[in-house]
Amino acid sequence: MSSREIGASNDALLQLSELDTFYGPSQVHFGMSLHVRRGEIVCLLGGNASGKSTTMKVILGLVKPRTGEIHFDGHDLRPLSTPQIVRLGIGSVPEARRIFGAMTVRENLLMGAYTRRDRAAVAEDYERVLEIFPRLRERLQQRGGVLSGGEQQMLAMARALMGRPRMICMDEPTMGLSPLFVDKVLDLIQTINAQGITVLMVEQSANLALQIADRGYVLQNGCIVVEGDARDLLLSSDIQEAYLGGQEYVI
Numbered sequence: 001m002s003s004r005e006i007g008a009s010n011d012a013l014l015q016l017s018e019l020d021t022f023y024g025p026s027q028v029h030f031g032m033s034l035h036v037r038r039g040e041i042v043c044l045l046g047g048n049a050s051g052k053s054t055t056m057k058v059i060l061g062l063v064k065p066r067t068g069e070i071h072f073d074g075h076d077l078r079p080l081s082t083p084q085i086v087r088l089g090i091g092s093v094p095e096a097r098r099i100f101g102a103m104t105v106r107e108n109l110l111m112g113a114y115t116r117r118d119r120a121a122v123a124e125d126y127e128r129v130l131e132i133f134p135r136l137r138e139r140l141q142q143r144g145g146v147l148s149g150g151e152q153q154m155l156a157m158a159r160a161l162m163g164r165p166r167m168i169c170m171d172e173p174t175m176g177l178s179p180l181f182v183d184k185v186l187d188l189i190q191t192i193n194a195q196g197i198t199v200l201m202v203e204q205s206a207n208l209a210l211q212i213a214d215r216g217y218v219l220q221n222g223c224i225v226v227e228g229d230a231r232d233l234l235l236s237s238d239i240q241e242a243y244l245g246g247q248e249y250v251i
């Protein structure tokens with residue numbers, strides 16, 4: 001790894017280095033680098049159209065960068081397909097949840113395990129996931145489309161866990177939720193992380209996300225402009241004013 005790489009880390013589980021990503025002629029990432037260490041909760045912040053969701057898509061192999069490197073646990077992800085990347089242990093909760101509205105909650109959960117052949121372990125994980133999300137257990141036969149927004153978010157998280165991921169990527173998990181559900185979803189992210197799953201989350205609610213994160217990055221126009229410990233980002237009035245659009249946060 002070259003010393004030029006911003007934020008390069010030897011103990012990273014995920015390392016994105018110097019990415020340039022395009023949609024046709026339009027460039028979204030300009031030398032974008034970030035890393036996530038094993039066991040961390042890392043939060044990717046930034047305004048609309050800064051390239052946050054594209055970062056998630058690049059990790060999942062849905063969009064391929066033109067240049068740069070992506071490594072997960074020693075594997076080069078660039079040549080791999082999305083199913084291959086999922087099998088390496090990366091789960092995803094995409095923007096706007098994308099649950100299957102016409103399928104029941106139970107069917108949605110089982111779809112999360114579609115790449116797995118270990119049926120006994122899938123059955124165990126099904127029980128374990130329902131313990132974390134008791135609200136879903138009460139609604140197993142209900143169609144996904146009739147769940148509330150917060151319940152759909154829980155279903156999307158639970159479905160991602162059914163793939164038994166080592167790392168989970170979440171794109172705006174609290175979007176559109178009431179304050180009560182926002183707290184609940186953030187608690188659940190901490191619960192998932194406490195079970196040994198590394199978390200990379202995109203959030204617009206910067207100060208809420210930083211409360212549960214270990215580290216944060218701010219993306220602006222496709223470049224990382226700030227990187228630091230979550231607590232430092234919360235307490236720095238300069239960073240709060242310049243990037244997070246708020247008053248210094250009092251813990």
Ligand SMILES: Nc1ncnc2c1ncn2[C@@H]1O[C@H](COP(=O)(O)OP(=O)(O)OP(=O)(O)O)[C@@H](O)[C@H]1O
Nearest residue numbers: 023026028046047048049050051052053054055204
């Ligand atoms: N499939 C696509 N084709 C062309 N341009 C795209 C595509 N997807 C995203 N873009 C563009 O890339 C830029 C970055 O989009 P991206 O979705 O990564 O932003 P974001 O940071 O997630 O924004 P938001 O906070 O609004 O979700 C935007 O200008 C967007 O219009």
Ligand SMILES: [Mg+2]
Nearest residue numbers: 052053054095
């Ligand atoms: Mg987005």
